[in-house]
Amino acid sequence: MTWKKNILITGGAGFIGSHLVRLFVTKYPHYRIINLDKLTYAGNLENLKDIESKENYVFEKADIVNKEELIEIFDNYQITDVIHLAAESHVDRSIEGPMEFVMTNVVGTVNLLQVAKDMWKEGEHVFHHVSTDEVYGSLGDDGLFEETTPYDPRSPYSASKASSDHFVRAFYHTYNLPVKISNCSNNYGSHQFPEKLIPLMINNIVLKKPLPIYGKGDNIRDWLWVVDHAKAIDEIFHKGKIGESYNIGGLNEWKNIDLVKYLCRLLDKKLGREEGESEQLITFVKDRSGHDKRYAIDASKIEKELGWKPSVTFEQGLEKTVDWYLENKEWINKVTSGDYQDYYKKMYQNKS
Numbered sequence: 001m002t003w004k005k006n007i008l009i010t011g012g013a014g015f016i017g018s019h020l021v022r023l024f025v026t027k028y029p030h031y032r033i034i035n036l037d038k039l040t041y042a043g044n045l046e047n048l049k050d051i052e053s054k055e056n057y058v059f060e061k062a063d064i065v066n067k068e069e070l071i072e073i074f075d076n077y078q079i080t081d082v083i084h085l086a087a088e089s090h091v092d093r094s095i096e097g098p099m100e101f102v103m104t105n106v107v108g109t110v111n112l113l114q115v116a117k118d119m120w121k122e123g124e125h126v127f128h129h130v131s132t133d134e135v136y137g138s139l140g141d142d143g144l145f146e147e148t149t150p151y152d153p154r155s156p157y158s159a160s161k162a163s164s165d166h167f168v169r170a171f172y173h174t175y176n177l178p179v180k181i182s183n184c185s186n187n188y189g190s191h192q193f194p195e196k197l198i199p200l201m202i203n204n205i206v207l208k209k210p211l212p213i214y215g216k217g218d219n220i221r222d223w224l225w226v227v228d229h230a231k232a233i234d235e236i237f238h239k240g241k242i243g244e245s246y247n248i249g250g251l252n253e254w255k256n257i258d259l260v261k262y263l264c265r266l267l268d269k270k271l272g273r274e275e276g277e278s279e280q281l282i283t284f285v286k287d288r289s290g291h292d293k294r295y296a297i298d299a300s301k302i303e304k305e306l307g308w309k310p311s312v313t314f315e316q317g318l319e320k321t322v323d324w325y326l327e328n329k330e331w332i333n334k335v336t337s338g339d340y341q342d343y344y345k346k347m348y349q350n351k352s
């Protein structure tokens with residue numbers, strides 16, 4: 001079989017990566033998708049059980065910090081394009097230990113850029129770097145992040161992602177590497193590791209455990225269904241302009257406390273509990289250090305230029321998400337056994 005493209009997706013066993021891999025493997029049977037993942041605590045091949053035997057899908061366990069492994073994979077599969085998602089992604093972990101974030105998010109990204117630059121001497125290629133809105137810093141009550149908003153990262157995680165974005169742009173300007181960058185707001189959906197707000201709260205509500213809200217719960221995030229993020233990446237990868245950045249977001253701002261209360265009400269109904277029962281689990285805990293106040297994305301560029309917009313409302317997406325977690329207890333039990341218990345203790349025991 002001659003493949004039209006050999007696309008390397010890094011971090012394809014993670015939350016967003018697995019949704020993207022599934023979309024590309026099923027939508028583009030003439031592309032070969034090579035999923036490169038180190039399988040950290042956040043990488044889980046069970047996320048891809050339904051597509052793992054497809055002819056156009058290959059998995060390679062590798063670490064982007066190891067350049068030799070990357071060269072071998074580029075060589076073996078004649079990689080034509082990269083969609084780069086592999087990262088350490090959790091802000092709280094970056095506060096506890098920034099160096100892992102420097103290694104994977106900065107050094108790993110530069111390794112990938114160098115290998116792509118050295119291997120792609122001719123032909124058409126795309127290096128699509130998947131990034132975050134957190135690079136823009138924190139908003140006050142008004143305004144939205146635009147593609148031209150100056151970078152102002154404030155956590156070790158966002159500093160590492162901002163740095164990787166700068167390197168991607170540097171490789172475009174210095175070496176003409178054909179790059180694209182997307183900066184997305186908070187994702188939610190199935191298969192998200194329960195360290196992030198929404199799956200952590202769903203799991204705790206089900207288990208009747210305290211619901212730890214940082215500070216007063218008045219921080220604001222702009223939530224987008226993960227499948228819509230994957231579709232946006234598809235549009236940018238195929239139709240976006242080389243050298244440009246695209247913001248992706250849902251125009252869907254929620255205060256953390258309102259979101260958690262909404263989840264409580266939804267789960268009370270689904271679990272046949274009394275109205276208001278789960279809300280009693282809400283516990284206000286010590287705030288995250290340097291907690292960014294508000295994120296909100298202006299997604300008008302991708303809407304106007306590429307015709308992308310979210311396909312579901314937040315209410316629809318959240319219901320699908322909650323249903324998935326209720327129907328996949330085995331998945332959640334597996335990922336929350338072992339190391340997760342230690343993580344949870346370490347992160348939350350001194351917060352109350």
Ligand code: NAD
Pocket residue numbers: 010011012013014015016017036037038039040041042043044062063064065084085086087088089090104108130131132133161183184185186187188193
């Ligand atoms: P995730 O933590 O669920 O998954 C990250 C994946 O990367 C895992 O499969 C992990 O095994 C892999 N990985 C980590 N280090 C690696 C290494 N050194 N080499 C190879 N693989 C490695 O993350 P996610 O939430 O799916 O985020 C994916 C990407 O999207 C990240 O780059 C993140 O910054 C970005 N992003 C996330 C969100 C969000 O809301 N989750 C929003 C915008 C952008």
Ligand code: DAU
Pocket residue numbers: 089090091092131132133134184185186187195196197198200212213214219220221256288295
């Ligand atoms: O904006 C995009 C970013 O969104 C991504 O780049 C990151 O990879 C992703 O982790 C996410 O970062 P956040 O820090 O916004 O997500 P998190 O789910 O950790 O937290 C969401 C909000 O909820 C935030 O204001 C902190 C708060 N929170 C979080 C947890 C885990 C709590 O109040 N309690 C909690 O237990």
